[in-house]
Amino acid sequence: VALQVLRHEEFEEGCKATCNGPYDGKWSKTMVGYGPEDNHFVVELTYNYGVGEYRLGNDFLGITLVSSQAVSNAKKMGWPLKEVTSGVFETEAPGGYKFYLEDKEKLKQDPVWKVTLGVSNLQKSVSYWSGLLGMKIYEKDEEKQRALLGYADDQCKLELRAVGGAVDHGTAFGRVAFSCAKDELPSIEALMKKENQKILTPLVSLDTPGKATVQVVILADPDGHEVCFVGDEAFRELSQVDPNGDKLLDDAMAADNSDKWFAEHNMKKVSA
Numbered sequence: 001v002a003l004q005v006l007r008h009e010e011f012e013e014g015c016k017a018t019c020n021g022p023y024d025g026k027w028s029k030t031m032v033g034y035g036p037e038d039n040h041f042v043v044e045l046t047y048n049y050g051v052g053e054y055r056l057g058n059d060f061l062g063i064t065l066v067s068s069q070a071v072s073n074a075k076k077m078g079w080p081l082k083e084v085t086s087g088v089f090e091t092e093a094p095g096g097y098k099f100y101l102e103d104k105e106k107l108k109q110d111p112v113w114k115v116t117l118g119v120s121n122l123q124k125s126v127s128y129w130s131g132l133l134g135m136k137i138y139e140k141d142e143e144k145q146r147a148l149l150g151y152a153d154d155q156c157k158l159e160l161r162a163v164g165g166a167v168d169h170g171t172a173f174g175r176v177a178f179s180c181a182k183d184e185l186p187s188i189e190a191l192m193k194k195e196n197q198k199i200l201t202p203l204v205s206l207d208t209p210g211k212a213t214v215q216v217v218i219l220a221d222p223d224g225h226e227v228c229f230v231g232d233e234a235f236r237e238l239s240q241v242d243p244n245g246d247k248l249l250d251d252a253m254a255a256d257n258s259d260k261w262f263a264e265h266n267m268k269k270v271s272a
Contacts, residue, residue, distance in 0.1 A: 021173035052269030057170030175226030182231030
């Protein structure tokens with residue numbers, strides 16, 4: 001099984017919930033995963049047409065996949081791999097993001113095992129994600145300053161790892177999103193208000209042309225990691241796999257003359 005393009009959408013202006021970061025203008029999003037968004041972890045790739053590069057911070061520390069297929073694919077393609085522990089290889093996506101490939105047959109339906117975020121204070125972060133957001137603690141290692149949390153045994157896990165100082169978000173921007181019953185969104189927002197936690201986007205409806213309107217609440221954890229909760233009922237409709245997703249992405253890439261346009265106008269894309 002390989003990662004698939006599940007859907008692709010183009011937008012003429014920035015998202016009112018800053019889905020594409022704090023950038024205005026034309027952008028696109030492409031959802032990729034090993035299967036439908038209802039029951040798989042999915043990566044949302046956002047592309048801002050006018051941005052040439054981003055400065056990465058220490059906030060997003062990588063995604064771990066359990067897939068011997070991914071390891072053999074990387075070796076076949078000559079993609080640089082570094083063995084960090086026995087049977088676990090570190091590699092880098094073109095933008096510099098880290099992936100860890102575990103050379104084992106996948107244990108479950110979805111090979112994505114965990115997403116790792118950097119934190120400045122492990123105890124404070126665990127209290128937030130577990131105590132306030134209701135995640136179960138699967139592992140906690142004080143010596144290695146890491147914790148593994150999740151909402152369900154068969155879902156992708158969230159790993160929090162102390163970075164030994166402040167968390168730097170760079171300029172790339174990203175967030176972790178969860179779907180939940182729409183009726184839960186007001187109570188999530190109310191709890192965060194009561195606990196004096198940061199709410200980046202109060203409960204808002206987001207329109208996608210020709211598709212469902214979804215409701216979201218976007219929070220920030222103690223280190224400023226963005227956490228989005230989205231109403232599941234409308235999201236199920238919005239997140240249907242689009243059989244034309246691959247073609248839409250290919251067409252968009254073929255039509256993207258932004259590099260050429262900037263060169264012809266003696267301009268450079270911004271370095272965010």
